[in-house]
Amino acid sequence: MxxxxxxxxxxxxxxxxxxxxxxxxxxxxxxxxxxxxxxxxxxxxxxxxxxxxxxxxxxxxxxxxxxxxxxxxxxxxxxxxxxxxxxxxxxxxxxxxxxxxxxxxxxxxxxxxxxxxxxxxxxxxxxxxxxxxxxxxxxxxxxxxDFLNERAVKEDSIYDGFQEMYIQKEDFDTFFHTGELKLEGKIQEMFYPNEFVLMKNRDHPSQSAIGIVQPEQHKIEQCKFQNEYAWGIKPRNAQQVMAFELLFRQDIPLVTMIGKAGTGKTLLSLAAGLMQVEDLGLYKKMLVARPIVPMGNDIGYLPGEKEEKLKPWMQPIYDNLEFLFDVKKTEELDRILSGIGSIQVEALTYIRGRSIPEQLILIDEAQNLTKHEVKTILTRIGEGSKVILLGDPYQIDHPYLDEYNNGLVHVVEKFKHHPLSGHVKMLKGERSSLAQLAADIL
CATH class of the missing domain: 3.40.50.1010 (5'-nuclease)
Incomplete structure (x- = not known):
C-alpha cells in the first residue's frame, strides 16, 4: 500500500x-x-x-x-x-x-x-x-x-578494522618464524584489505601476535612497525600497534582512526607525522587541521590575526605538539613551529580549491564533517600525499549529523574494500586511568 x-x-x-x-x-x-x-x-x-x-x-x-x-x-x-x-x-x-x-x-x-x-x-x-x-x-x-537513507552503517556495526582469531599451534609457530601466514580458499574472503588480525594460539591463548591482511598476496603478514619509536612515542596496546602500522606504511595513503578521548589517536598521528616529515623526509610538509563546526563558518568575529583566531579551535593540537616538543610555554612552541616551517596548522574552512601534493594531511575531529565536506577534502589530495582522518563518532557537534551518517564513518565504510586505505578502532584509553573511566561511564 x-x-x-x-x-x-x-x-x-x-x-x-x-x-x-x-x-x-x-x-x-x-x-x-x-x-x-x-x-x-x-x-x-x-x-x-x-x-x-x-x-x-x-x-x-x-x-x-x-x-x-x-x-x-x-x-x-x-x-x-x-x-x-x-x-x-x-x-x-x-x-x-x-x-x-x-x-x-x-x-x-x-x-x-x-x-x-x-x-x-x-x-x-x-x-x-x-x-x-x-x-x-x-x-x-x-x-x-528518522531519515535513515543517508546512514553509512546500521546501528552498532561500524567497521573495527581488526578481527580476533584463534589459530592452531602449527600456524602460530609458522607465523612467528616466517612472518606470514598463507590464506587459502574461502578464508581470505573473511577479511578486507589491510584489515588486522589479532591471532591467538589455540593451545596457549596468552600467546598472541598481530598481522595485517594482504589479499593480493593471499597472506597475513607481520606488522613491520610494531617496535617503532616516533619522537619518544611507542605503541602501548594492540590497537596502537595497528595504528602505527597504518601511519608508517607508504602504500596506504588513506588512514582512518576512530576512538574515544584518550586513546592516543592524535598523539600517535602527530608523532608519526613529525618523524616522516622532519626525520625521514618522506613528505614536504605536515598539514594539521580541525573543522570549525560547522565547516565553512567565518572566524572573523574572533579578535586578532588568523593564527590568533584559530588558537581556541586548534588548542588540542597545540597541547599534543607541546608534549612532543617537550616545551613548557606556548611561546616556545610558536618559535619552534615558525622555525621549522614544515608544520602548518590550518582551519578546514580554507581547504576548498587547494591541491595538496607530497604532504601528510592530518584531520582531527573528522566526525564533524559531512559526506560532502569529506569528499571536498579527499579530492584535494595530490600525488604523493597521505591523509589521516581521526575522530570519535559518538561526540558529534554538528546539528545534522549523528554517529552513523557523519563523513568520517562514511569514509570508513566506503573505503574498507580498497587496498589504498586502512582503518582501526582504538579501544583502550592511555591518557590516564581516570580519563579511561570517565570515557567509559560518563
Missing part, C-alpha cells in the same frame, strides 16, 4: 536528494519547509549549499508538472507542495505556539485525519531528523521516522 511521507526541513538540508528516496510513495513538502529552505540559501556553509541544491532540484521537478496536483518521480512516486491543511484546530490545545515546527506538525496531522476518512486510507508519516519533533508527532498520535 502506498504511503504519504511529510518531510521536515532538516531532511532536505541534510540530503537534497531525499525527495527521491521514498520509492513509489507520495512525498509531501509543507509550504513552510520551502520558506525555511529559502532562509538558509545564502549561508556560506554546508547548510547553505544544501538549501541551494534543494531549490534547484525542486525547480527541475516543477518543469514536469503541477505541484498542487503532484509531480511524478522517476521511482514511481510523486511529490507535491502542500499549501492547505494548515489548521491548528486539532493541536492548539497541546502545541498552541505557531512555530514553524508546529506548522509542519499541523500539516502532517491534518493529512492523517483526512486519510482516516477515506475507504482505503494511506499511512501518513512525518520524516524528521529532529528527535523532539518525532516525540511531538508521537504525542499527537502521528507516525514519525
Amino acid at each position: 502506498r504511503k504519504v511521507y511529510v518531510l521536515d526541513t532538516n531532511v532536505l538540508l541534510q540530503d537534497p536528494q531525499a525527495i527521491f528516496s521514498f520509492d513509489e510513495h507520495e512525498v509531501v513538502i509543507p509550504s513552510v519547509v520551502l520558506e525555511e529552505v529559502d532562509s538558509k540559501k545564502r549561508n556560506m556553509d554546508e547548510i547553505g549549499h544544501n538549501a541551494r541544491e534543494t531549490s534547484r532540484i525542486i525547480d527541475r521537478i516543477r518543469n514536469k508538472g503541477k505541484f498542487y496536483e503532484g509531480v511524478p518521480l522517476p521511482n514511481g512516486g510523486k511529490v507535491r507542495i502542500e499549501l492547505n491543511h494548515r489548521s491548528f484546530s486539532k493541536m492548539e490545545d497541546i502545541f498552541p505556539e505557531r512555530t514553524n515546527d508546529n506548522r509542519i506538525l499541523a500539516v502532517a496531522l491534518n493529512l492523517h485525519h483526512e486519510e482516516q476518512k477515506k475507504a482505503n486510507p494511506k499511512d501518513v508519516t512525518l520524516v524528521s531528523k529532529d528527535i523532539l519533533m518525532r516525540v511531538k508527532a508521537d504525542a499527537l498520535g502521528l507516525k514519525a521516522e
Whole structure:
C-alpha cells in the first residue's frame, strides 16, 4: 500500500536528494519547509549549499508538472507542495505556539485525519531528523521516522578494522618464524584489505601476535612497525600497534582512526607525522587541521590575526605538539613551529580549491564533517600525499549529523574494500586511568 511521507526541513538540508528516496510513495513538502529552505540559501556553509541544491532540484521537478496536483518521480512516486491543511484546530490545545515546527506538525496531522476518512486510507508519516519533533508527532498520535537513507552503517556495526582469531599451534609457530601466514580458499574472503588480525594460539591463548591482511598476496603478514619509536612515542596496546602500522606504511595513503578521548589517536598521528616529515623526509610538509563546526563558518568575529583566531579551535593540537616538543610555554612552541616551517596548522574552512601534493594531511575531529565536506577534502589530495582522518563518532557537534551518517564513518565504510586505505578502532584509553573511566561511564 502506498504511503504519504511529510518531510521536515532538516531532511532536505541534510540530503537534497531525499525527495527521491521514498520509492513509489507520495512525498509531501509543507509550504513552510520551502520558506525555511529559502532562509538558509545564502549561508556560506554546508547548510547553505544544501538549501541551494534543494531549490534547484525542486525547480527541475516543477518543469514536469503541477505541484498542487503532484509531480511524478522517476521511482514511481510523486511529490507535491502542500499549501492547505494548515489548521491548528486539532493541536492548539497541546502545541498552541505557531512555530514553524508546529506548522509542519499541523500539516502532517491534518493529512492523517483526512486519510482516516477515506475507504482505503494511506499511512501518513512525518520524516524528521529532529528527535523532539518525532516525540511531538508521537504525542499527537502521528507516525514519525528518522531519515535513515543517508546512514553509512546500521546501528552498532561500524567497521573495527581488526578481527580476533584463534589459530592452531602449527600456524602460530609458522607465523612467528616466517612472518606470514598463507590464506587459502574461502578464508581470505573473511577479511578486507589491510584489515588486522589479532591471532591467538589455540593451545596457549596468552600467546598472541598481530598481522595485517594482504589479499593480493593471499597472506597475513607481520606488522613491520610494531617496535617503532616516533619522537619518544611507542605503541602501548594492540590497537596502537595497528595504528602505527597504518601511519608508517607508504602504500596506504588513506588512514582512518576512530576512538574515544584518550586513546592516543592524535598523539600517535602527530608523532608519526613529525618523524616522516622532519626525520625521514618522506613528505614536504605536515598539514594539521580541525573543522570549525560547522565547516565553512567565518572566524572573523574572533579578535586578532588568523593564527590568533584559530588558537581556541586548534588548542588540542597545540597541547599534543607541546608534549612532543617537550616545551613548557606556548611561546616556545610558536618559535619552534615558525622555525621549522614544515608544520602548518590550518582551519578546514580554507581547504576548498587547494591541491595538496607530497604532504601528510592530518584531520582531527573528522566526525564533524559531512559526506560532502569529506569528499571536498579527499579530492584535494595530490600525488604523493597521505591523509589521516581521526575522530570519535559518538561526540558529534554538528546539528545534522549523528554517529552513523557523519563523513568520517562514511569514509570508513566506503573505503574498507580498497587496498589504498586502512582503518582501526582504538579501544583502550592511555591518557590516564581516570580519563579511561570517565570515557567509559560518563
